[in-house]
Amino acid sequence: DTGLYIVATPIGNLGDITARAVEVLEQVDLIAAEDTRHSQRLLQHFAIDTRLVAYHDHSDARSQERIASVLAEGGSVALISDAGTPLISDPGYRLVREMQSRGYAVHPVPGPCAAVAALSVCGLPTDRFRFEGFLPAKPGARNGRLVELSAETATMVFYEAPHRIVDTLAAMTAAWGGDREAVLAREITKTFETIRRDSLDGLQAFVEADTNQRKGEIVLVVSGRSISESALDADTARLLRRLAEELP
Numbered sequence: 732d733t734g735l736y737i738v739a740t741p742i743g744n745l746g747d748i749t750a751r752a753v754e755v756l757e758q759v760d761l762i763a764a765e766d767t768r769h770s771q772r773l774l775q776h777f778a779i780d781t782r783l784v785a786y787h788d789h790s791d792a793r794s795q796e797r798i799a800s801v802l803a804e805g806g807s808v809a810l811i812s813d814a815g816t817p818l819i820s821d822p823g824y825r826l827v828r829e830m831q832s833r834g835y836a837v838h839p840v841p842g843p844c845a846a847v848a849a850l851s852v853c854g855l856p857t858d859r860f861r862f863e864g865f866l867p868a869k870p871g872a873r874n875g876r877l878v879e880l881s882a883e884t885a886t887m888v889f890y891e892a893p894h895r896i897v898d899t900l901a902a903m904t905a906a907w908g909g910d911r912e913a914v915l916a917r918e919i920t921k922t923f924e925t926i927r928r929d930s931l932d933g934l935q936a937f938v939e940a941d942t943n944q945r946k947g948e949i950v951l952v953v954s955g956r957s958i959s960e961s962a963l964d965a966d967t968a969r970l971l972r973r974l975a976e977e978l979p
C-alpha cells in the first residue's frame with residue numbers, strides 16, 4: 732500500500748520490534764527519522780538498507796516536500812523516532828496532519844511505547860489515564876501544571892529526565908502530598924529495568940538513596956486524586972468530620 736507509515740520501534744530491547752515494522756521499513760521507498768545516525772544503527776541491526784532522511788516538526792519545508800514528493804509519485808514513506816511510537820512526545824504531528832490534508836493515507840504500525848509499557852505494570856488503575864508527557868522544565872511553570880492537575884482523578888503518566896527526578900518527586904509531594912501512590916518505571920525492557928510502586932515520599936527516599944535510580948530513562952505514573960478527596964472540598968470534609976464527632 733502507498734502512503735505514510737508511522738512505525739513504532741523498540742524503547743530499549745531490540746527484540747520488541749514487530750515483524751510488520753521490519754517488513755514496512757524494508758519495503759518503503761524512504762524512511763524519515765528524527766535522528767538519522769541513531770536510526771542507522773537500528774536499521775543496520777535488522778539489515779535494512781532503505782534510504783534515510785531527517786525529519787523534525789521544525790525541519791524546513793524542504794524535508795516535508797521531499798516526503799510529499801515520494802507520496803505524490805505513488806511511493807511510500809515510513810516515519811520513525813529515536814525510540815517507541817512517533818508523535819508520543821516525539822516529532823510527527825505536523826507531518827501527519829499535512830499529509831492527511833493533502834489526501835495521502837497515513838497508516839499506523841503500532842508497537843512499543845514507554846507510557847503504555849509503564850501503565851501495563853504499574854498496578855494502579857488503568858481504566859482511565861491522562862498522558863502528560865514531559866512537565867515544563869522551569870520550576871514555576873512545572874509547579875503551575877502540578878497545581879492544575881491536583882483535581883485529576885485519573886492515573887497520570889509523565890516522562891521525566893533522570894537529572895530532574897528528585898526535584899519532580901519533591902514538587903509533586905508539595906502539590907499533592909507525599910502519601911499519593913506512584914510508580915517509577917525506569918529503563919523499561921533494558922538490563923537495569925526497575926519498576927517500583929510506593930508513596931511519593933517513599934519513591935523520593937528510594938531515588939535519593941541510590942544514584943543509579945537517577946540514571947537512564949524514566950516514566951513516572953502517579954495515582955489520581957482519590958474520589959473521596961475530590962468529591963468534597965477541604966471545608967466540607969472538615970465540617971462533616973465535626974458533625975460526625977457530634978453523632979452519638
Ligand code: SAM
Nearest residue numbers: 742815816819844845890891918919948949950
Ligand atoms: N516516543 C517514545 C514512546 O513511545 O515512549 C517517547 C519519546 S520521549 C522523547 C523519551 C522519553 O520516553 C524518555 O525521556 C523517558 O521518559 C521515556 N522512555 C523512553 N524509553 C524508555 C524506557 N526504556 N524506560 C523508561 N522510560 C522510557
